[in-house]
Amino acid sequence: MVELIRALGVFCEPPKDEHIKLAEILGFSESPCSDIYQEIFCHNLPPYASVYTSNEGIVGGEALGRISGFWQALQRDVPHDPDHLGRLLGLAALLEESQVSEQEPARALLIERSLAALFWEHLLPWAPMYLDRVESIGKGTVYGDWARLLSETLIYKFELLGPLEDLPRHLDASSGLLDPRRSGAPQFLSSLFAPVQSGFILLREDLNNLSAEIGISTEDHDRQGILKDLLRLAPKQTLEELAKVAYERSHYTSGKWGPLGDLCLHWERRAKESGELLHQLSCDLKEEN
């Protein structure tokens, strides 16, 4: 799968002429387009592992150090953005290539285990849920096709390589969605936007849908701004709707990502727990009222 992985790795980068040819070869229905690329990868879903696996939920979060360490463990120069999806897929392609060409059996096995570790520790903990969201907001575009094909490829590779023994420690170690009654409202808000804590990715589109559902129009803020407005204006309904989003993501994850085993179970559970907390918070408000 070397070239397929590599080819898929370039699509989460600004489109150039080569992307157009690649899209044809890969059988995508549309050509890449700068505007759509910007909307998906710059405004909504930055393709960096640290956003989805760091407690901070931002580019360059603590996951960056962890992933840099992985590159160093492979004795490779650490690039300036080691957690970018394109980099990680490029690395996967390189490892697979090395494994095939390696003559010494022990070394080939070592490379295979490194590849398995790359998938289990640094790609699969976030890429599936990420690609789901790309597919949903990129529906009908080349990026929707891309996300679908990459998801298939990741599952295929995972099934060949198999899981490691334990769940990635950084997933285990991260707290779930923070309870505002204990951690305070700002922390709660931040953790809603840290997928590793909440168990789901909350996009602006979700918040817009939520606004429409509640019947409130909000100013055109960033996500945190929109959510703050919603919580201020209709806290109980907002929390309830958020709970529904969380449950829905949990359900979706278990349906689609079952083959990922413990990883799937982790995300399913995490999103469900978030849903339960959000529902409880909503109920508490009712009881207070």
Add this chain to the structure above:
Amino acid sequence: MSDLDRVNNRVSVARKDVEARGETFYPGPSRVHLSAFPPKERWDDWVELESTEWPKKVERRYMLVPTTCFNCESACGLLAYVDRETLEVKKFEGNPEHPGSRGRNCAKGPATLNQIKDPERILYPLKRKGKRGEGDWERVSWDEALDDLASRLRKALTENRKNEIMYHVGRPGEDGFANNVLGAWGVDGHNSHTNICSSSARVGFQLWVGSDRPSPDFANAEVIFLISSHLETGHYFNPHAQRIIEARERGAKVIVFDTRLSNTATHADHFISPYPGSEASINLAIANYLIQNDLYDSEFVCSWWNWEEYMRSCHPQEECTFDRFQVLLKDVYSDFTFDYAASEAQVNPEDLKEIAETVARAGNKLSVHNWRSAASGNLGGWQVSRSLYLLCTLMGAVATKGGTHLAAWNRFSPKPMHSPEGPDEWNELIWPKEYPLSYHEMSILLPHFLLEGRGKLDTYFTRVYNPVWTNPDGFSWIQALTDEDLVGMHVALTPTWNETSQYADYVLPMGLASERHDVHSYEQYNGQWIGFRQPVLRAARTRIGQDVTDTREVNPGEVWEENEFWMELSWRIDPTGELNIRKYFESKVNPGTRLSVDEYYSWMFDNSVPGLPEAAASEGITTLEYMRKYGAFEIRGEVGALYAENVDSDELKDVEVDKQGRVYTSAPRANEPHTTTAPKGPKREGLRCTGLLMGDDVKRGFPTPSGKLEFFSRTMVDWGWPELAMPGYIKSHIHPENLDDGQLVLLPTFRVPVQIHTRSGNSKWLDEIAHTNPLWINPLDADPLGVVTGDLLRVETDLGYFVVKAWVTESIKPSVVACSHHMGRWRVQVASQRQVTAAVNLDREGNKWNMRRISDKVAYKSSDPDTQRIWWSDLGVNQNLTFPVHPDPISGMHCWHQAVRVTRSHPTDRPGDIFVDTDKSSRIFREWLTLTRPVDTVSPDGTRRPSWFDRPGRPSDAAYQL
């Protein structure tokens, strides 16, 4: 096959098709490349954002043109970023296509940018007005300079004064080019800097294997053993450094012997600081440990050491069996116990035992290196490299994976179009009778030979060489250079002013790394490659369809390159061909016209580089286009143990085998320009020595007289040094027994990583990092003097003294002081390289010389605004001026270490002060001469030098006769 497999195959096939057309499949800057370099498919048109325009995103388009760095011998690959609009070089970064440097550079590579933009570099040919050394110059044309030189040289050649022509090189350009020019002229005039650099290390290795340099396979070693300051003291610093670090990360152990706590020492698993000159005793103690405990590879030693020769010579009465040899071997180094070596080295014997145990665990993955450092500092320093390599030969770590290979098998010398015969004369100004075994030229003694009347020079070229400053005893150089009866014409081929060019008659500007053509190859791993240095603007213009026939058309001012200069000069010396010189510089494509560099290299690449024509053809380009495009080519990925290969049966005809098992054949040598090896046995009429009979096979063997590893050197016995027939230990001239009370040892051999003698001095970035050379002094030596860091010290040598600032540090061994010889540049007349040269007064009274700095001000106005931002004023001291010559009687190496007295400065002393009495220079020169055993007293066969010892510009066999 699944759908995904089908898609994967589709992508693979598409990629192959696209890239076979030389096009880009994945976008150039894509992260999937996992590369820090622009992909080579994009080198014609690479886009970057102009950093100075931030936050605006302004694109600049570049052509990336490969060349190689000129700042040390590594010749690491560089990519010049040539702006497509302005055709100027914006920056230099690494060339990922270069197999040696692999895209990485040390600081000196990218700093080439400073050098080409130096506002004070020499741009036009200059001729002196007034007396030599007065500093009065006028600009002349190249034609005038060429005609003047050609006429002068022609006169010397036709008057049979060939030995009055000399070419003295510091940093060589292309391997062998100058030798071929001199050979075409029939002149034995090649001189070099080797005997201030590596002569001793070379002899040590040569005596063992017939190749004067090691090529360690660091990347695959289990144990790396360095006797050096910072990763081989600056040679191959980058290509070797990266491989040493890779090995270390993989778990290899690093052993460092360095009297000074160097950067490399801080990375070592075992570091000891030996007393200078004791290193060979430690090596022999380790060897003794391996021998006494039977920890060596006896099978290898039995097969490949010339132990039988040793037995026949040294124990003729003993049974000549390997078993008996092994018993006797235990006696050879039995005196070299850890206690003894520790006592010589002033270190802990337990540490030595640990090191020996580590070496023993290496098996045949032992990579060793010594080049300068202990070999170049000490009398008998050649035994340091010899005893170090003993460890490799004991462990069978010779040309193994992770072991130490022969440089001759990892360097590749492509055959040029013409290889003139060697001259018929022997130049005793360069190869005097006193030093028949020197490796190589006795360059440090040239002024003394001239001053005592052994000869004179009609025309003397210094080529990127600065002996007044770099060599010891620089004032003797000035005495000789300023005497027009001794040196009729001095031509300095140089990009910048230096201390020596101030005393020239012509200063001719030669190009830097991106302004000249050279081909070279060095031993940097177990493989062979060639690198191509080229005028990048010439290549850039060619890419956009412009025709360039002379490098001066693209270089700044009228800066030229040496290949074209030598070709043109030679053509003018012999315009009609009657001197048989012109034919070597005549075009084969257009007979009657002068050879061009394009034709020269096209021929070489087409005919002399295996694999290159095929690689070029696969891209549909010529070999020259290929090398201009990529800048380097790997000929062979792995070379390995050539000595153990069987000789092809095609090469065995009319075979004769001598008593030592050397095999002779009448079959001609294969015509392919590949690397091979064979014993250097005595000549036989109509036959050549091709291998060694070992059992039923004819093996290639080593390029030594016996064809084997020469534990016992018949050469040393035959040429007057029987007591040194085996690896041993020679107490240094600065051994404690040879010091007077109160004397310390001055260690001046260490480099700083970001400078390289003279030629990096015009890089402002490098000068900002390193511009001074304080005296490293241990607190145990400083405290009694009441000295702290920054205080002035006076260091007295045998010739005089220099005044220097102290750096009190525990990083140098007590009783030893150290001072890097990279700093202390000075100028008398011409204002140049002002950021690193001090303006000085130079007074001479008879043979007593005084130098004093005139001003502390360094910053100056120029077209570069940075020159006014120079914040430093301490420019160090030229300690070398105060060193007498110390030529080792065997290797010819200048033994750099000095016995000195260090005192607080006198009240009138100022930093950088120097005093020298050159009468003492002469006396000490003559004292060291008495250590020699001249060839006319020892030659076993009436020749001047062992025939199997290499010699640049090798003369004819007749010239070898005494």
